[in-house]
Amino acid sequence: MQVIQSNLGSDGPLHARIATAVRESIRSGRLTEGTLLPPTRDLAADLGCSRWAVTQAYDQLVAEGYLESKVGSGTRVRHGAAATGAATPGAVRAAVPRLDLSPGLPDLRAFPRAAWARASRAALGAASLQDLGYPPAGGHPRLRAAVAGYLTRVRGAVVDPEQVTITTGIRDGVAAVAGALVAAGHRRLAVEDPGWARLRARIAGTGMVPVPVGVDASGMLTDALAGQPVRAALVTPAHQFPTGAVLAPHRRAAAVDWAVAVDGLLIEDDYDAEFRYDRRPVGTLQGLAPDRVALAGSVSKTLAPALRLGWVVTPPAWTEPVRALAGEAALLDQLALADFLDSGGYARHLRLLRRGYRDRRDALVAELERRLPGCAVSGIAAGLHLTVDLPAGVAPARVVAIAAQQGLAVMDLDSCRTAPDPTRPGLVLGYGNLPDRAVPEAVAILAAAVRTAAAG
């Protein structure tokens, strides 16, 4: 049978090569359904091999369902073992902008590769046999304790390690809390508008309906919560995304009072609180009301999103349902982070980052004032992004498109809103992943794009 002979590879034992040749011929359609295969004796003679090898190959393919063999009628290609399409080449990842002023990424150049490699090696060396098995629900006790200590010391949180759940990031943690709320009968979750659209989408994916609540210079309009059919709210108290507002003290109090009154839950998205430049960080809302707040954080902004490591601290009643839904972080990475937190390496890295980001922010703000003097800049006290108001009548989508043509990525403020607001056009600029030396060029391109859009 020529189709088999011509497809016989040269690697491995002959029976396996015969099986592969026949399998491939069936898949490619060269051997069609119902085709009678040569008797083993004949094919062995054709191939100049033992009959045993052919029998083995046929048996294998019968076992796999490609062939069927009936006493007295020989071996045929089974009906249903049809041809399948050939593999298409793997797709290429999305193009990376030459200059990235869009929010979401920290400075990937600053990832402490050597320190992380050391922590990983230490973790691998120190891992017990049990540590190599299935990670315990909620994460490794050592990391839970390290995170609890860190959040208590640095974020003014009230954390029992037993209430910490290790996650694969903030979105994972928030989605797990949202899923637990859905399981408990919640159907709607208040979210800030504007807010982080990808998180909103992830929440919607749990079956929860996001209910937008406005934001002003004092953060989420907590008074509006009472009028909504919700008993849970997602809030960014330390640094509202994207406006940069800090939730004002009276709003913090109002949020907690509301949660108590409706017997509800606040989800605190503490996504970039580590970076506050002009005053001390504000402690978490969770520290104020640990029984009413689930606190979600991660190392995506402080180390790298690639690590997929985060946490959520929950009131005790929510811990088990959240653990059942949270993603599972690799255990060796959990141990590496515990080592990095406990050794002080994490705190040292944060101090370095904070200085670098503050300098970059200052440079960016200065460039923006110089080249876009009419455009107000806000939300600069903390985090890795700021917002820029555009002149009335300038379409942000057009600015984004023109800048993209020059290799610069920026974000339209409207993409954070649940509905566009043409009366307040603006951009969100993330400076986490823009090299310092690229700041002047990026702002020059942006200013030109704004001028072009205004003229167009």
Place this chain on the structure above:
Amino acid sequence: MQVIQSNLGSDGPLHARIATAVRESIRSGRLTEGTLLPPTRDLAADLGCSRWAVTQAYDQLVAEGYLESKVGSGTRVRHGAAATGAATPGAVRAAVPRLDLSPGLPDLRAFPRAAWARASRAALGAASLQDLGYPPAGGHPRLRAAVAGYLTRVRGAVVDPEQVTITTGIRDGVAAVAGALVAAGHRRLAVEDPGWARLRARIAGTGMVPVPVGVDASGMLTDALAGQPVRAALVTPAHQFPTGAVLAPHRRAAAVDWAVAVDGLLIEDDYDAEFRYDRRPVGTLQGLAPDRVALAGSVSKTLAPALRLGWVVTPPAWTEPVRALAGEAALLDQLALADFLDSGGYARHLRLLRRGYRDRRDALVAELERRLPGCAVSGIAAGLHLTVDLPAGVAPARVVAIAAQQGLAVMDLDSCRTAPDPTRPGLVLGYGNLPDRAVPEAVAILAAAVRTAAAG
């Protein structure tokens, strides 16, 4: 105010220490709601410090919501900033049995720490800046390609890297497929009975109702699928869990025909197919019908569960919905696995493991025949577990309990069934994680437990 002075720590700047002392006093209930704090001038005098430090501390706590400050009425502990319980010490992990003959774990001693450390280091060194950002949906293209190549070569699968989704393990992958089925309107999923209870539970967590379908020596009773109100089925064709049956060729064909007829989907759980001792591994069901089968696998049995790395290969229509639900594996670990697969290190490791497991299985079967001669042993051709029939009238739960008292973990076959079957008492013995030298002692304890249970 004595409560503040006596709680003043000695680390850090004074204003932070004052803030911490006040915060802790409020949390512990020593400062109750509404309590008026001393004027900043007085407290500064008491503490012998500058008034500035006290003002800073009060401001911080007002910002955090612990205190409220009104012109003309001083600073008070805010209503609602109530005491919270003290942290309880972290819980200890569940005790590990001295001798582990329960199924689920591979040989954790065999984890190739040095080779994995090398692959991790190589991955960290080779990772691009972009690789340190958020991992692309579905996983890193390099790992998807490596997995596709591996499954094509070794598991007779038909895999386009574009249809591979990297997961955090088989349960994650199966749950993602189940979730995608739920989103597409499926409400029920056929599962093998007996089967792996934790996977059943995870499926139920997606909102899917598992519908049990029986199993015999030829694997799942695929003829029974047609009578069920289901259009999707989870199956372990290579090595049924826990019976060890290989899905017979006519059943493979019947399963595919059924899936085509109902326009449905088969989920192939390929959890331990790498280990087959007495003949070549049977190719995947997916290879036979890539348009009708989602193939889930992981490295939990071949490397270590702690890595939380797996994959699911889906027909194109299911890939996007599954990716939206799959867990996110750490990207550096993804690159390390790609390196390990592509370098041949993985294949070498598998060969070593296969030899070791086969020898251990032989030793275990020999000991069982010697010490429990009346008890039939089945499912030994592959995988890391086997089943043992118990004499009629012996309660497996009692055997499990008596063995546990001697430090030996074994599994009751009933715990894999959706309903206990007292007419067919049996045990599932996993030999993955039992050291070779412990085999005689483990079987001796087991035999004694069976005798005691039979006598009791």
